[in-house]
Amino acid sequence: MSEIQAVDANVVAPAADLAAPRKGVWQRFEPTILGFGSLVVLLLVWEFLPRLITMQEGTKLFFTVPSDIGGTLWQMFATGAIWEPLGVSASAFAIGLSIAIAVGLPVGVLLGRSAALNAMFDPFITAFNATPRLVFLPLFLLWFGLGMWSKVMIVFIGALFPILINTYEGVRNADRVLINVVRSFGATEWGIARLVVVPNALPYIVVGLRLAIGRAVLGVVVAEFFGSEAGLGVVMVRAASRFQVDVVFAGLIVFAVLSLLMTGLVKLLEDRLSRWRPQHINAI
Amino acid sequence: MDDAAPRASFPTRYRKALLGSLSVVLFFAAWQAMFLFVPFNPLFISKPSLIASGLVDLITSGDLFRDLAVSAVPFLYGFSAAVLIGVPLGIVMGWRVRVGYALDPLMTVFYASPLVALAPLVVIFFGVGVSGKTLIIFFLSVFPFIFNAYAGVRAVDPLLINVVRSLGGSEKDLYFKVIFPSILPYIVAGARIAIGRALIGVLVGEFFAASEGIGYAISRFGDLFALDRMFACIIVIMIIAVVLTEGIRWTERTAFPWRTEQ
Numbered sequence: 001m002s003e004i005q006a007v008d009a010n011v012v013a014p015a016a017d018l019a020a021p022r023k024g025v026w027q028r029f030e031p032t033i034l035g036f037g038s039l040v041v042l043l044l045v046w047e048f049l050p051r052l053i054t055m056q057e058g059t060k061l062f063f064t065v066p067s068d069i070g071g072t073l074w075q076m077f078a079t080g081a082i083w084e085p086l087g088v089s090a091s092a093f094a095i096g097l098s099i100a101i102a103v104g105l106p107v108g109v110l111l112g113r114s115a116a117l118n119a120m121f122d123p124f125i126t127a128f129n130a131t132p133r134l135v136f137l138p139l140f141l142l143w144f145g146l147g148m149w150s151k152v153m154i155v156f157i158g159a160l161f162p163i164l165i166n167t168y169e170g171v172r173n174a175d176r177v178l179i180n181v182v183r184s185f186g187a188t189e190w191g192i193a194r195l196v197v198v199p200n201a202l203p204y205i206v207v208g209l210r211l212a213i214g215r216a217v218l219g220v221v222v223a224e225f226f227g228s229e230a231g232l233g234v235v236m237v238r239a240a241s242r243f244q245v246d247v248v249f250a251g252l253i254v255f256a257v258l259s260l261l262m263t264g265l266v267k268l269l270e271d272r273l274s275r276w277r278p279q280h281i282n283a284i
Numbered sequence: 285m286d287d288a289a290p291r292a293s294f295p296t297r298y299r300k301a302l303l304g305s306l307s308v309v310l311f312f313a314a315w316q317a318m319f320l321f322v323p324f325n326p327l328f329i330s331k332p333s334l335i336a337s338g339l340v341d342l343i344t345s346g347d348l349f350r351d352l353a354v355s356a357v358p359f360l361y362g363f364s365a366a367v368l369i370g371v372p373l374g375i376v377m378g379w380r381v382r383v384g385y386a387l388d389p390l391m392t393v394f395y396a397s398p399l400v401a402l403a404p405l406v407v408i409f410f411g412v413g414v415s416g417k418t419l420i421i422f423f424l425s426v427f428p429f430i431f432n433a434y435a436g437v438r439a440v441d442p443l444l445i446n447v448v449r450s451l452g453g454s455e456k457d458l459y460f461k462v463i464f465p466s467i468l469p470y471i472v473a474g475a476r477i478a479i480g481r482a483l484i485g486v487l488v489g490e491f492f493a494a495s496e497g498i499g500y501a502i503s504r505f506g507d508l509f510a511l512d513r514m515f516a517c518i519i520v521i522m523i524i525a526v527v528l529t530e531g532i533r534w535t536e537r538t539a540f541p542w543r544t545e546q
Contacts, residue, residue, distance in 0.1 A: 034382060035389035042390065062409055119303035124311070130525040132484040135499075135518050137491070138506030142328070214396075221398050222484075226491050226503075233401070240404035248405050256397030263396070 064245040073250040082232070086254065089220050089231040092148055096155025097216045103156075104163030104212075105205065109193060111164075112171025112201070129161045133215075134222055141227040151223040151231070158219040159212035166208025170201025203273045210266040217259040330511040335519065338512035347501070348520065355486050355497040358414050362421025363482050370426040371471055374433025375463065384434065395427040403488050412494045421485035425478035432474030436467030469540040476532040483525055 026033075047065045076082040111118045136157060140150040178196045187195065224233025232251050239247035312332045319331055326334075342348040377384040377391075403420050410416035444462045453461065490499025498517060505514035 030382070031385040031388075034385035038386040038390055039393075062405075115300075116303060119300040120307035122300070123304045123308050126530070127522050127526050130480065130529040131522045132480060132487055132525065134484055134487045134491070135502060135521050138503045138514060139511075139518070142506055142509070142511070218398050218400060218484075221401050222488060225404065225488075236401060237404050240408055243408070245405060248402070252397060252399075252401040255401055256393070259398060260396050 062243065062245060064249060068246040069249045069253070072246040073253060076247075076250060082254070085230060085232045085235045088148075089224065089233065092151040092223070092231065093155055093216055093220050095148075096152040096219065097159050097212065099152070099156045100159035100163055100212060100216070101209070104160050104208075105167055108164045108167025108205075109171050109197065109201070112168045112174075113189070113193070113197070118168070125161065125165065128157070129165065133158045133219065137223060137226055146227050146229055150227050151220060154223040155216045155219040158215040162211035162215060163205065163208040166204045166211070167201055170204030171197050173204075174200040203270065206266060206270045206273055210263050210270065213262045213266060214259060217255060217262075221255060326511065327509045328511070330515050334512040335515045338510075339516035339519070342513060342516055348498075348517075351496060351498045351501045351517075352520075355490065355499065358417035358421055358489065359482060359486055361414065361418040362485060363425055363478070365418070365422045366426040366429055366478060366482070367471075367475075369422075370429025370474075371433045374430040375437050375459075375467070377430070378434045378437025378440075379463070384438075388434075391427065391430055395431065399423050400484065400488055403492065407489070407492045412489065412492060417486065417489035417494075417497075420489045421482045424485040425482040428474040428477040428481065429471065432470040432477075433467055436470030437463060439470075440466045469536065472532060472536055472540070476529055476536070479528050479532065480525070483521070483528075 043066050047067060050063060050065055107121075111121055133154060137150070137154055140153045144150040144153060174197045178200075179192055182192050182195050220231070221233045224231040225237050228234050232254065236248050236251040239245075239251070316332045324331065330338075339348075373387075377387050400420075402423070406419050406423075407416050410419055440463055444466075445458060448458055448462055486497070487499040487502075490497040491503050494500040498521060502514055502517045502521075505511070505517065
């Protein structure tokens with residue numbers, strides 16, 4: 001958008017340049033400067049405001065500043081205290097997400113290829129996808145007990161639907177002409193899936209994976225808040241009940257960074273996979 | 285579309301709906317019939333007949349509506365606050381380019397981080413009453429409104445803006461005749477995402493330490509091993525969630541038909 005406008009300005013008249021005298025470093029980096037500037041300003045205000053105004057003792061108990069959070073974060077990594085709870089959370093995340101992929105992909109392909117199956121499963125998928133999956137946590141706690149498996153199930157059920165629905169969309173949008181060609185040359189249903197359907201669906205699946213990662217991180221956090229005895233979420237709840245606000249924020253930062261890192265990696269994969277594809281792909 | 289095709293017979297036209305309802309009926313029938321062959325342990329699982337009678341009990345005793353009413357109050361407060369703050373903020377971010385530059389990274393960081401993780405803090409600061417729940421719901425549901433209003437304003441047709449300006453329209457005309465109508469579909473789409481997140485907020489707030497509300501009812505019935513009532517409450521939440529989301533989808537289709545192929 002901005003590139004097109006810049007080109008137009010040059011084409012129209014030299015006067016356009018006179019109208020925009022401040023063109024250069026500032027203008028090019030304005031979004032970055034303003035964006036990071038506002039982050040820095042917010043952090044500085046948060047850090048120094050409590051030192052300028054005096055707070056009541058009671059309020060101080062609930063308060064923390066960025067330097068304390070950073071110190072706590074550093075401590076957690078330096079003493080290695082973070083690795084054990086993080087490992088517990090990460091394994092619940094990894095197992096749940098793997099099962100979601102293992103179930104969501106084949107079911108998505110199946111529903112995309114069969115109109116009857118799709119019609120039969122549609123009410124269930126709509127209902128489960130609209131409902132916050134957290135509602136099943138008390139049930140999972142009864143079935144699987146406190147601990148790893150109820151967490152895995154929450155992660156699984158949260159991550160399943162983005163993967164399943166995106167796979168389904170990708171499969172359904174496969175080019176009919178290509179399918180007919182491959183079929184005319186004698187391909188079986190398996191061959192059609194391998195040659196046309198899955199390659200076409202791949203970018204959709206990656207979008208689904210990206211959404212699923214976000215849901216899975218959310219699932220781990222929430223499941224650990226209510227029904228677990230180990231994990232980073234448990235560390236955070238315990239810290240909150242002891243008014244160690246800095247630990248809660250440190251945990252939030254760890255979760256946020258991991259979530260951003262993983263979705264960023266998948267986004268790279270997504271860009272790589274959809275580079276040849278001219279049209280925009282809709283995510284659910 | 286197949287609209288041009290000759291009118292299909294009833295079973296063909298409603299094939300999808302028929303198959304869908306059939307499979308739902310079959311599912312509950314199979315669930316009920318399963319216990320003819322498998323021993324039934326009421327501490328572990330329930331069956332549709334018991335769930336139905338549990339639901340009737342909850343409705344006739346008025347417990348269900350009391351809990352729903354308790355949960356609805358913070359939901360409405362938090363969701364309305366999210367609309368009232370999120371939409372104007374998103375519009376300003378889209379309309380004032382520098383505000384957009386300044387706030388975009390900040391909001392993205394907030395949106396991407398699992399903000400639910402701050403729920404324990406909110407509960408400790410504000411308690412488990414209406415204010416705590418309202419705040420959790422607000423934080424979870426405000427970002428879809430901000431980002432959708434932001435995206436909507438940036439997608440406004442510049443031609444329309446120029447036309448209104450050329451014909452002597454004021455800033456107010458721009459807002460009410462161009463910007464607001466064109467971002468409306470975006471806001472409704474944002475509301476669809478926000479509703480799901482707001483429901484998560486209700487549950488998180490009430491699982492923590494509430495003493496009433498539908499989320500509290502679910503976890504209490506779980507603690508009491510009253511699985512029939514727990515399933516009844518879960519199904520009620522599922523129905524509410526489906527009605528709300530599909531209602532918004534329906535609004536999107538009927539009010540903004542040009543956006544269905546989005």
